Amino acid sequence: MRFVVLERGTTVDDSGLTSRAARCGVTVLAREIVRPAETATTVLRRLALDRPSDDGDGPLAGVLLLDAPDLDAVLDVLPSSGAGAFEVRPVAG
């Protein structure tokens, strides 16, 4: 069974994750630390907002990991109408 785990907080302690995963028969398929909340863009319908998503945007629905040339390309890919919100953040590094 595949799981999505969201890491939240300004600092996240996930030390030892890989070794524990190996002991427990769990494979980490992808793990990315994102840039700070100030870099977040939330897409609501056609609007790009300069904030992270919040509870008002609805419960967690999914995760996308994209490789794109820049933010504009990501905004073009995301559905521009309909329900839901998308928080976009570059991966740190």
Added chain:
Amino acid sequence: MTDAPVQVTAGDPARSAAAAVTAAWHDHWSRLIGLLIGQFARPDLAEDAVSDAFESAAKHWPADGVPTNPGAWLLTAARRRVIDRLRSESVLRRKEPLMVVDDEMRALAAAAVDPGAHVADEQLRLVFACCHPALAPDDRVALTLRFVVGLSTGEIARLLLVQETAMAARLTRAKKRLASSGIPFATPPAARLDERLDVVATVVYLAFTSGYQPGVGPVALRVDLGDEAIRLLRVLDGLLPGRGVVRALLALLLLQHSRRDTRLDAQGQLVLLPDQDRGRWHRDEIAEAVGLLASLGTGPVEPLGPAARTADPEAHDVEVDRSAHRTGALAQEYRLQALIAAEHATAPTADDTRWDVIAALYAELEALTGSPVVRLARAVAVAEASGPQAGLSLLDGLDDALPRHHRVPAVRAELLSRAGHPAAAAAAYRRALTLVTSPAERTYLESRLSALNES
């Protein structure tokens, strides 16, 4: 913007050096920032480095003489600063996020030796980056004034009526976001260009009007923001010729700016349009604006230029069509506003103003925007064309739509006074006085009220 070489005249070397620094600042500030971001993908360092280079020029040029190529001198100095900073950062092993710059552009920017020779693309990219829709609207204005126009934090704070510390914090946050949220340093693709130009035009208009607030008080600025906004639009019109929104806004700002010398009297009091000295309006700018409006035709403003033709036909999906429609709307809005301003600007005297034409244009503008502010202006025009009663009936409901707007009761007061209802007019003036914030406009309203009481 032209590449006029800096003429160093004989005479006081300190004065001519200072003039050369000012001229170079006008010609090269945004070009240098654009080139350095193109090369290093670090907006924060680019800004500091260009500031430092100008400081250094102000120090060295009076003593050493103005270099034959000031742009190249500044570019070399600024580039050296960035490299120094990058070196000390790598010693500290600090890793800053980078702006998204493609490799080809980076190589071109790194090879440039003169900001006057290799700039058009960088300037455009800089404007589009500062006006990116993923930035908050206030941040777009602040970043554009800082990076594109080259104003200091203190100057921007005074213009936007914000404390300097608050503006510094806002700029720091905005710069970080510009650098690290994935915003590209790039001109948008053809299919997105009009939509993004609308954002740019809105920012330029906001910058222009922020320099025009009456009652801000004596603000010692190095620049006239009206001039700068017009200069920026000329650059855009040159780089992206024939875009309706740019041309219509350029016409509008030229017309508004052509009256700059007559807006305030010697005491700093507001002079209303009918009382302004038309002989001191800038006729050349009015003529240019009228010419621009003629080039836009009479129908809805559509993109005229090459970008519209080169747009990828495959890209015309529903979403692009919708944004194209919106784009046309903003261009049309600016065009109608400019046509109204042109009616005023070309009337030989205030009494010759074609108020029926203006009222019809306002009706079109109100249908397009649904704005209560436009309705208010329309009411004034209709009152001039068809009498105060016709204007008064258009004011119905506006107090709810614009509850804090002193002009609603002020206009009502004026129209009631003309319609022969002095008591009701006085009450409306008193209401307006509870809402007005600008000292110049307060003085005007008080004088109207006392004139009413005397008659």
